[in-house]
Amino acid sequence: MLIRCPWCGERDLSEFYYGGDATLKRPAEDADLKAWHDYVYLRDNPKGPHKELWQHSAGCREFLVVTRDTLTHAISDVRPVKGI
Amino acid sequence: MSRYSVASLLRHSLRGHRGWARAWRDPEPKKHYDVVIIGGGGHGLASAYYLARLHGIRNVAVVEKGWLGGGNTGRNTTIVRSNYLIEPNAHFYEHSLKLWEGLSQELNYNVMFSQRGVLNLAHSDAQMDAAARRGNAMRLNGIDAELLTAEDVERMVPHLDFSGHARFPIHGGLLQPRGGTARHDAVAWGFARAASALGVDLIQNCEVTGIRRQANRVLGVETERGFIGCGRLGMAVAGNSGHVAAMAGLRLPIESHVLQAFVTEGLKPLIDTVVTYGAGHFYISQSDKGGLVLGGDIDGYNSYAQKGNMPLIEHCLAAGMQVFPCLSRLRILRHWGGVMDMSMDGSPIIGKTPLDNFYINGGWCYGGFKATPGSGWVFAHTIAHDRPHALNAAFTLDRFERGLAIDERGGGPTPNVH
Numbered sequence: 001m002l003i004r005c006p007w008c009g010e011r012d013l014s015e016f017y018y019g020g021d022a023t024l025k026r027p028a029e030d031a032d033l034k035a036w037h038d039y040v041y042l043r044d045n046p047k048g049p050h051k052e053l054w055q056h057s058a059g060c061r062e063f064l065v066v067t068r069d070t071l072t073h074a075i076s077d078v079r080p081v082k083g084i
Numbered sequence: 085m086s087r088y089s090v091a092s093l094l095r096h097s098l099r100g101h102r103g104w105a106r107a108w109r110d111p112e113p114k115k116h117y118d119v120v121i122i123g124g125g126g127h128g129l130a131s132a133y134y135l136a137r138l139h140g141i142r143n144v145a146v147v148e149k150g151w152l153g154g155g156n157t158g159r160n161t162t163i164v165r166s167n168y169l170i171e172p173n174a175h176f177y178e179h180s181l182k183l184w185e186g187l188s189q190e191l192n193y194n195v196m197f198s199q200r201g202v203l204n205l206a207h208s209d210a211q212m213d214a215a216a217r218r219g220n221a222m223r224l225n226g227i228d229a230e231l232l233t234a235e236d237v238e239r240m241v242p243h244l245d246f247s248g249h250a251r252f253p254i255h256g257g258l259l260q261p262r263g264g265t266a267r268h269d270a271v272a273w274g275f276a277r278a279a280s281a282l283g284v285d286l287i288q289n290c291e292v293t294g295i296r297r298q299a300n301r302v303l304g305v306e307t308e309r310g311f312i313g314c315g316r317l318g319m320a321v322a323g324n325s326g327h328v329a330a331m332a333g334l335r336l337p338i339e340s341h342v343l344q345a346f347v348t349e350g351l352k353p354l355i356d357t358v359v360t361y362g363a364g365h366f367y368i369s370q371s372d373k374g375g376l377v378l379g380g381d382i383d384g385y386n387s388y389a390q391k392g393n394m395p396l397i398e399h400c401l402a403a404g405m406q407v408f409p410c411l412s413r414l415r416i417l418r419h420w421g422g423v424m425d426m427s428m429d430g431s432p433i434i435g436k437t438p439l440d441n442f443y444i445n446g447g448w449c450y451g452g453f454k455a456t457p458g459s460g461w462v463f464a465h466t467i468a469h470d471r472p473h474a475l476n477a478a479f480t481l482d483r484f485e486r487g488l489a490i491d492e493r494g495g496g497p498t499p500n501v502h
């Protein structure tokens with residue numbers, strides 16, 4: 001698997017650190033327990049396109065939002081996390 | 085079902101092995117069953133078997149999208165053990181291990197359970213302390229455990245790196261003598277044959293594509309072969325747990341990840357036990373055909389693909405060479421991947437769901453093969469009585485809300501580190 005970092009170009013998977021589902025929204029500090037439970041523990045875990053966080057940890061160290069199909073591993077979109 | 089025995093083997097060999105009957109029936113699905121189980125892996129088949137055998141519920145179907153045992157049951161490295169530290173895990177896996185010990189007799193099918201021992205290596209004083217602690221916890225729970233010195237380990241597995249140059253020298257290890265391996269396919273086939281003989285319908289090539297609900301009850305499943313109604317519905321679909329639960333409108337504390345495994349070319353006997361490396365994640369045993377069966381970490385990103393990537397292969401084989409330098413010239417013959425249902429605390433979920441008559445069996449991470457008989461046993465009990473058995477009472481779906489996670493590793497809610 002190769003990920004095309006917007007800054008460094010196409011790089012091998014081994015240069016990246018996986019950060020999981022990028023669509024989770026952190027609840028407000030005073031949100032109820034259920035909102036926090038859902039945020040910390042529950043996942044959509046889709047079979048198909050998945051928006052996920054990757055850090056180019058052995059490169060520019062930027063966090064990226066990658067859209068990748070979990071069934072085929074094909075990557076359709078990569079963009080920096082800043083501005084999303 | 086005609087029994088398998090030495091006499092039947094002799095009788096059939098005289099007839100050139102042309103007269104063997106098929107091991108299980110291949111029925112058309114009925115309109116309605118008392119219980120439908122989604123997933124014809126070891127867990128689903130064992131659940132159906134124990135429902136029929138122990139709870140008198142025989143109007144049961146197992147609905148499988150591919151072929152029986154074609155999922156993780158047929159893809160795993162077959163290590164069976166009960167060397168757990170935390171209470172609920174220790175009791176549950178020990179119960180499962182006891183079932184393994186009588187399983188070939190129980191099913192009249194040779195599952196080739198081989199109690200060759202499972203040896204966890206320790207590479208520092210701190211790891212020796214942790215091994216002693218785990219071993220003592222196991223013994224207090226009535227589980228066999230032996231703390232080995234470096235000399236003991238060298239006598240037992242001489243091909244490990246005892247050269248004195250190892251980056252992580254071996255200080256000793258923790259041995260569970262009753263652990264071992266089993267023939268993965270045989271477990272699925274044995275449960276299938278025994279369940280079918282008790283009246284369970286095994287329906288293959290029949291993917292469940294939807295779950296029909298009315299208010300808080302499940303009415304049945306939509307499948308490739310039409311609607312099948314049921315009184316109670318259980319799911320045992322391993323890596324597909326999130327996908328199938330979503331059909332019932334549930335979100336789970338589970339992520340699907342890919343785990344790879346490897347088999348080398350065949351060798352003369354080299355390793356007569358199961359060895360796990362303590363300074364990296366690597367485990368190895370030798371199959372009866374002579375191939376070394378080995379594996380390590382999951383790839384670490386969400387995946388439903390039954391294939392992984394190269395970095396993990398290099399990582400896993402590098403760890404293997406650190407403990408067994410003699411592996412360096414071997415060729416890998418086969419390698420594959422399976423989809424793991426990684427839970428948020430590394431422990432399984434076996435129990436009720438927010439729906440009245442829908443039950444979940446999942447979150448097995450990469451340790452569910454050893455659980456196969458125990459998992460079916462407690463899941464059958466849970467479905468039959470509409471409440472968990474004491475052995476699975478802690479493995480609830482709502483334990484995360486209640487602050488009762490069962491985190492053997494202490495890794496927190498990050499599925500890719502368990």
Ligand SMILES: Cc1cc2nc3c(=O)[nH]c(=O)nc-3n(C[C@H](O)[C@H](O)[C@H](O)COP(=O)(O)OP(=O)(O)OC[C@H]3O[C@@H](n4cnc5c(N)ncnc54)[C@H](O)[C@@H]3O)c2cc1C
Pocket residue numbers: 122123124125126127128147148149150151152153154155156157158159160161162163164290291292293320321322323324328343344345379420421422423424448449450451452453454455
């Ligand atoms: C590479 C690898 C190594 C492993 N090593 C070990 C080990 O050494 N020791 C150990 O204890 N465990 C190990 N495991 C884990 C173990 O294999 C699993 O936890 C266990 O086999 C799960 O059994 P199961 O019956 O729940 O799942 P499976 O055998 O995967 O069965 C689930 C079935 O559900 C079916 N299914 C899915 N979706 C649907 C649907 N919509 N409709 C109908 N059917 C459906 C699938 O086709 C599949 O056959 C390993 C796993 C892998 C992949």
Ligand SMILES: [Zn+2]
Pocket residue numbers: 005006007008009056059060061062
């Ligand atoms: Zn970069």
